[in-house]
Amino acid sequence: MVPILEVQSLKKIFTKADGSAHTAVDGISFDLRAGEIFSFLGPNGAGKSTTINMITTQLSPSGGMIKIEGQDIRENPALARQKIGIVAQHNNLDRGLTALENLVFHGKYFGMGTAEAEERAHSLLEDFGLSDWKDDYVKSFSGGMAQRLKIARAIMHRPKLLFLDEPTTGLDPAYREILWKHVLTLNKKNHTTVFLTTHYMEEPQRFSDRVAIYNAGKIKAIGTIEELRELVPTANIIYLTLDQIPSGFEQFLQNDSAIRQVVKNDQKSLTIYPEDHKQALNKIINLVDKHNVTLENIQLSSTSLEDIYISLTDNKEGEKNNGTNANIN
Numbered sequence: 001m002v003p004i005l006e007v008q009s010l011k012k013i014f015t016k017a018d019g020s021a022h023t024a025v026d027g028i029s030f031d032l033r034a035g036e037i038f039s040f041l042g043p044n045g046a047g048k049s050t051t052i053n054m055i056t057t058q059l060s061p062s063g064g065m066i067k068i069e070g071q072d073i074r075e076n077p078a079l080a081r082q083k084i085g086i087v088a089q090h091n092n093l094d095r096g097l098t099a100l101e102n103l104v105f106h107g108k109y110f111g112m113g114t115a116e117a118e119e120r121a122h123s124l125l126e127d128f129g130l131s132d133w134k135d136d137y138v139k140s141f142s143g144g145m146a147q148r149l150k151i152a153r154a155i156m157h158r159p160k161l162l163f164l165d166e167p168t169t170g171l172d173p174a175y176r177e178i179l180w181k182h183v184l185t186l187n188k189k190n191h192t193t194v195f196l197t198t199h200y201m202e203e204p205q206r207f208s209d210r211v212a213i214y215n216a217g218k219i220k221a222i223g224t225i226e227e228l229r230e231l232v233p234t235a236n237i238i239y240l241t242l243d244q245i246p247s248g249f250e251q252f253l254q255n256d257s258a259i260r261q262v263v264k265n266d267q268k269s270l271t272i273y274p275e276d277h278k279q280a281l282n283k284i285i286n287l288v289d290k291h292n293v294t295l296e297n298i299q300l301s302s303t304s305l306e307d308i309y310i311s312l313t314d315n316k317e318g319e320k321n322n323g324t325n326a327n328i329n
């Protein structure tokens with residue numbers, strides 16, 4: 001099946017004020033499958049918005065190729081734009097129109113009939129708490145109100161490919177949930193593919209099918225969260241509570257090759273960093289049995305996406321690790 005989006009060797013070089021060249025996007029390649037939720041994570045200035053701006057035809061690449069549904073976007077940028085919805089970082093609402101007009105005009109531009117556009121616009125204004133301001137000009141809107149209207153406008157025409165560039169910045173938690181309710185509905189019902197950038201790790205952790213970790217214009221790693229976990233030194237942590245820790249127990253665990261480190265929290269509990277969590281769990285259970293102590297609790301927690309992100313953007317430890325399904329560049 002043709003990917004909904006193909007990005008090949010994409011590059012953007014800006015000229016800085018002092019005349020020097022700055023490579024913001026350094027020859028990246030990736031594909032998006034139709035219907036997936038993809039998160040593009042990276043520190044400030046990594047090149048995420050520049051990448052989105054090129055894919056959405058708002059900025060010309062310095063090199064490389066972008067295809068949407070198999071067609072090079074340079075051949076027919078207008079057709080490419082028909083397939084996409086964008087929540088950009090900057091406020092690109094039409095300040096000379098009311099909230100309702102912003103939505104209805106957008107819907108009609110993307111082929112909706114007047115009645116359908118008006119009905120959907122009213123419903124989105126209601127959901128995003130803007131019904132009382134529907135006839136107000138957006139120039140009077142607060143930052144949060146404008147952000148909510150930008151989101152409503154981007155999803156108004158139920159795009160095939162939805163770009164969300166830090167969509168929840170400035171949104172309170174209730175509206176974050178409403179945004180995600182709409183995005184997930186589009187994803188499920190319309191098979192909308194979602195391309196998300198965010199600095200809030202819980203959103204990709206909850207919703208993404210795949211994640212790319214991006215830094216300094218390059219994709220460091222790409223894969224499911226499970227796959228990316230394989231790239232960091234300890235993918236899991238085991239918390240163990242016994243009725244009492246027998247003497248020598250810790251040392252025994254520490255000497256095991258399946259266990260990297262053991263930390264004693266108090267007289268009853270240990271935090272164990274495994275090399276291999278399955279082997280480590282078996283060994284711990286056997287050891288507990290042998291020592292005739294009572295197991296009060298054992299818990300295996302996965303390393304969070306935030307741990308993975310920090311590991312892959314701050315240090316290069318993960319790049320030494322091979323043999324996983326995640327793609328590391």
Ligand SMILES: Nc1ncnc2c1ncn2[C@@H]1O[C@H](COP(=O)(O)OP(=O)(O)OP(=O)(O)O)[C@@H](O)[C@H]1O
Nearest residue numbers: 014015016024042043044045046047048049050051
């Ligand atoms: N028009 C421009 N002219 C010159 N440099 C630019 C321009 N736009 C972006 N840059 C530079 O390109 C780099 C990437 O910027 P970009 O906005 O894509 O980063 P980002 O990953 O989206 O960051 P953030 O998380 O802060 O939004 C930065 O160093 C930025 O200063």
